[in-house]
Amino acid sequence: MSQDPVTVLATPIRIDYEFTAGLAQSRYLKGIAEGRFLGQRCPKCGKVYVPPRGSCPTDGVPTTDEVVLGNTGIVTTYCVVNVPFQGQSIEIPYICAQILLDGANIAFMGLIQEIPTDEIRMGMRVEAVWVDKKDLGPTMASVKYFRPSGEPDAAYETFSEYL
């Protein structure tokens, strides 16, 4: 028998999950399927979270008050992705941004398109571009991307709290 050490041992592992989104996130995903963003407001601090997780991460109380958010928002911060990686579905370079939807108190991540990457900036106003109505579903793939809305940039003070 060879004295060479065994250096590779394949032990395949697979586990299947049956995901439960939860009450708040189910509401959010159903909103997405209707082409709109639904947030939830904390009854204690008044902040609006999107996507909502059912509890205020600051106060630890249920967020029961539902809020319909706008289709537009502010780029609070961003990065330009220049690195290729396996499974990449978007042509590089592209912009990944934190977007503060109008009416929300927390930014979420979105793809920015329809703008040269060197023109993106903090405070830029953007709007969501959705897939065709017949293709809408309870998935984030329903939002194709965000693009500049053409509105004037937001003043730094209006979003500095969310950086």
Place this chain on the structure above:
Amino acid sequence: MSPRPVRPVAVVSFAQSKSMRREEHRNDVEMLQPVVADVFDKVGLTKDDMGFVCSGSCDYLVGAPFSFVGALDAVGAWPPMRESHVEMDGAWALYEAWIQLQEGDIDTALVYCFGRSSMSELGRVLTLQLDPYYVAPLWPDPVALAALQAQALIDAGTYREADFAAVAARSRRDAKNNPNAQVTGDHSAEELLGDDYVVAPLRRHALPPITDGAAAIILAAGDRAASLCEKPAWITGMDHRIETHSLGARDLTFSSSTRTAGEAAGISDGGRTSVDVAELHAPFAHQELILRDALGLADGVRINPSGGALAANGIMVAGLVRIGEAASRIMDGSAATALAHATSGPCLQQNLVCALAAEPAADGRA
């Protein structure tokens, strides 16, 4: 021996969710939040009163990395708090909180745990805790491993299948008085022996249910405990021990780690333990027999009045629930002394013993 506790610390509040086979609608945070709110309400405290927060859960159960961080939304982590997490049953989170309280700079701690076993193939998830090179690739699930242990007991001539059935019959009967239990019923051991084998020699009744649930406890030290609760359940000692990872190297018929933990927690003496109530975390019926022998529980010790893990077995939860149930017997005045036990790993690999009493220990070490 473990260092003796220097500061009296007590369980002053306990809350748990109803145990269920599948939480259909709520996510982890939504399942946990009402339990955390309940444990605070019982003593009129809020998260801002907590000196420390420690949780126990397992990301593999929901298949989401950092689900334990997301769960903090149920508490509210602002302003920033002193917080920790163990990828273990909440009983070990309580152990960490108890150690923190011994250091003396804080007086209160919140401990919580949650687990939704229904989202995964639980048997496969638990197999991933085994030796990844030589054992896990064979996918021996927890029932198969427990069956090996049960067969070893039978082969040793110590117990028979009827003894396993007697444990299950008593657990189900007791669980009828536990509004949070999942498996209840009034069947004799003889009737239960008519169940089919799942993996011989374990029949259906000898297995725990698959459970979704959450639980929380508040610990408080010294005068603070006495001011929060009429009858605090004082922790007079606590210890946990682990046995080798190699199943073949263990004597599966005897729990030496439980024996040692009981001695080190100061509640067992020479393999004998005398308390009013013992809540034993025995997911499989035969494991209760092994634990009883390891601790040397005296006749007359009331075992698992809650119904135990055969009635509800939330993974990452059932151990803390044992401490909560044992403490509740002290807090409601029905017991003066209690033992709570939690286990982790295959075939009772790791074991924790928590000694509880209505009075802090006389030498001040409670």
